[in-house]
Amino acid sequence: MVATPGAQGGEQGWSSRMAFILAAVGAAVGLGNIWRFPTLVGENGGGAFVLFYLGCVLLIGMPLMLSEFVVGRAGKSDAVQSASRVAERSGVSRRWRVFGGIEILAGFLILSFYSVVAGWVIYYVWLSGGDFLSNALAGEPFRGAFPDIGQDAVSGMMGALFESPVRLILVHAAFMAVTVWIVASGVHDGIEKAATWLMPAFFALLVCITIYGAFTGDFGRALAFLFTPDFSKLTPPVMNEALGQAFFSLSLGAGGLITYGAYVAKDVNLAPTAATISLTDTAVALVAGLMIFPIVLGVGLDPSAGPALIFQSLPVAFQTMPAGSLIGLLFFILIFFAALTSSISLLEGPTAWAIDRFGLRRPVAAMLLGLLAFLIGVACALGYNVWADVRPLGFWGIFAETDILDTLDGFTGKIMLPLAGLLLAIFVGWKADRRLIEAESGLSGGAFALWRFVVAWLCPAAVSLILLFGLFPGLL
Numbered sequence: 001m002v003a004t005p006g007a008q009g010g011e012q013g014w015s016s017r018m019a020f021i022l023a024a025v026g027a028a029v030g031l032g033n034i035w036r037f038p039t040l041v042g043e044n045g046g047g048a049f050v051l052f053y054l055g056c057v058l059l060i061g062m063p064l065m066l067s068e069f070v071v072g073r074a075g076k077s078d079a080v081q082s083a084s085r086v087a088e089r090s091g092v093s094r095r096w097r098v099f100g101g102i103e104i105l106a107g108f109l110i111l112s113f114y115s116v117v118a119g120w121v122i123y124y125v126w127l128s129g130g131d132f133l134s135n136a137l138a139g140e141p142f143r144g145a146f147p148d149i150g151q152d153a154v155s156g157m158m159g160a161l162f163e164s165p166v167r168l169i170l171v172h173a174a175f176m177a178v179t180v181w182i183v184a185s186g187v188h189d190g191i192e193k194a195a196t197w198l199m200p201a202f203f204a205l206l207v208c209i210t211i212y213g214a215f216t217g218d219f220g221r222a223l224a225f226l227f228t229p230d231f232s233k234l235t236p237p238v239m240n241e242a243l244g245q246a247f248f249s250l251s252l253g254a255g256g257l258i259t260y261g262a263y264v265a266k267d268v269n270l271a272p273t274a275a276t277i278s279l280t281d282t283a284v285a286l287v288a289g290l291m292i293f294p295i296v297l298g299v300g301l302d303p304s305a306g307p308a309l310i311f312q313s314l315p316v317a318f319q320t321m322p323a324g325s326l327i328g329l330l331f332f333i334l335i336f337f338a339a340l341t342s343s344i345s346l347l348e349g350p351t352a353w354a355i356d357r358f359g360l361r362r363p364v365a366a367m368l369l370g371l372l373a374f375l376i377g378v379a380c381a382l383g384y385n386v387w388a389d390v391r392p393l394g395f396w397g398i399f400a401e402t403d404i405l406d407t408l409d410g411f412t413g414k415i416m417l418p419l420a421g422l423l424l425a426i427f428v429g430w431k432a433d434r435r436l437i438e439a440e441s442g443l444s445g446g447a448f449a450l451w452r453f454v455v456a457w458l459c460p461a462a463v464s465l466i467l468l469f470g471l472f473p474g475l476l
């Protein structure tokens with residue numbers, strides 16, 4: 001008999017609504033909030049980007065998150081089979097399951113490069129852990145970070161890591177191994193346990209470091225930077241970027257949410273839960289901006305440093321700040337926790353599918369998929385050194401300049417996630433049986449009509465317009 005995650009979910013589903021919320025918030029809050037969002041805001045001119053992003057979350061992200069949960073809980077299986085079952089029960093072609101397939105593939109590809117970046121985080125936990133320890137042993141635990149080396153050496157640490165394929169691959173392997181171990185341990189004993197421990201710790205650290213930054217850094221300039229809108233920067237490619245970021249940050253279109261939805265008990269009201277999760281994720285992205293920019297601006301560093309912001313600029317800032325060594329360590333631990341609860345959701349989608357499709361045992365499925373994703377990640381890591389000149393989609397204008405990791409990131413984020421979301425919106429908005437959807441959504445009357453209208457009209461229109469003009473800016 002083929003084991004289904006549904007069957008496993010029966011004994012292994014979330015033990016409470018809170019456990020589900022923590023796991024889903026854990027999936028949503030990750031590198032996207034703390035590494036990608038501040039980077040994008042910094043590069044794309046601040047407030048206008050933030051506003052457009054908020055619009056994407058409220059009008060497209062939140063309604064689609066509910067759609068994912070609805071499909072998952074109605075189908076009670078992995079993303080492909082859940083979609084297939086809902087299609088069947090709605091009397092439409094089972095081919096609609098294709099969006100489930102795109103989602104799982106997207107999640108799997110994201111996992112491969114996500115783990116590489118999370119590996120950098122492990123490296124920095126290691127470095128700043130050693131630094132804090134040596135300061136503490138010297139009797140000065142509240143010193144600045146890396147007191148004995150110059151500023152160039154600190155900002156050069158990232159370059160040193162990137163030059164070394166061995167280091168990059170080792171930390172990537174370590175992160176993937178932890179991810180596989182948690183997913184292999186099961187929904188209840190692995191994923192849920194991890195989320196219920198790591199997420200509260202994450203929030204405590206977030207609050208502490210933000211308060212610290214507000215007092216020691218330049219909070220006023222950070223506020224101005226984050227919220228002063230410059231609408232001239234809001235070009236179609238930037239809008240595409242913002243929409244892609246909303247998908248990425250909310251974990252939409254990547255299989256994880258449908259799969260997590262399948263483990264939710266019948267009595268949980270999905271609509272308010274989806275709203276809670278989307279809003280929490282968005283709040284964390286904004287707070288992460290308010291945690292990072294006061295520190296970066298406070299020591300006069302460039303807020304638009306791009307992906308190096310966290311790994312290059314911040315350690316330099318921590319050098320001169322009070323207790324910088326301790327705060328630096330806590331900061332990287334915080335990112336590590338956030339990344340881990342996301343990566344387990346990225347692996348859970350494909351794992352549930354493999355369990356279902358091939359009847360594999362959970363640990364075997366998790367290990368095989370983790371290994372495959374690890375290998376793709378190795379190519380990403382090599383893209384920083386031996387394969388630095390490789391441009392996988394170099395023939396395509398928008399990817400002409402991007403290395404292996406950025407290409408995978410851009411292709412999944414800008415194309416696969418929105419595409420899956422577009423199909424999901426059409427499916428839930430037009431094809432799926434109205435009564436089935438209504439019963440699962442927890443909405444009724446006007447609220448249900450409004451949600452379905454948004455999913456049926458606004459989401460497909462907005463997503464396809466943004467996709468079209470973002471990918472082919474020449475069309476405008």
Ligand code: PHE
Pocket residue numbers: 027028029030031032033107110247248249250251252254256342343345346
């Ligand atoms: N949402 C996660 C983040 O912001 C990344 C992610 C994307 C996780 C897609 C699951 C699915 O880091």
